[in-house]
Amino acid sequence: MRALKILLAISGVLLALFAGAFVQMRKSQADWEAEGLTRWPMRGEAIERPGGRKLRVWCEGQGTRVILEASGLGGADAYERMLELLRARARVCAYDRAGYGYSDPRAEETTIAALADDLWAVAQHAGGSGPVILVGASYGGLVAQYAARAHGPEVGALVLLDAVSTGA
16 A cells, blocks of 8 residues: 555655756746746757747758758757758758747637648748658657648648648
8 A cells, every 4th residue: 555655645746856857948038038937058040030020940950951851849949960961962851840849839819730731831941942852750840741741843842750640
């Protein structure tokens, strides 16, 4: 019985820690600054979107543009290792989706079309010419598919990693 109580206490603490970590991950940079808090230094730069909203974009390397669209939690830092591996061969970019990490939240409703528009803004920011390779993981795959449909001739490849499908 005592072991069960200890196990339940440990489980409760772990659950509280995970819930707190999830809430902290969802905070935007503006939220952190408003609370007088700081985080690890931002890698990359902020690009401006309509209405003055900023997206944090992290690009490395030169050559063919490869844009990495993150999974449901929407952070560029999840792709740190991928950026390191690909930067010798391509211009690879990851970004924090609106409202995540260092990117500002949207004032208007978030739709797949709006997220795909942000993804395409990152592709344009990456510079270069020629087709873009879009890589989408999980929920990010849905966003990448939508962007590929909207910009078909400008997309050279669409890579989906355990992605949500549009059913089309």
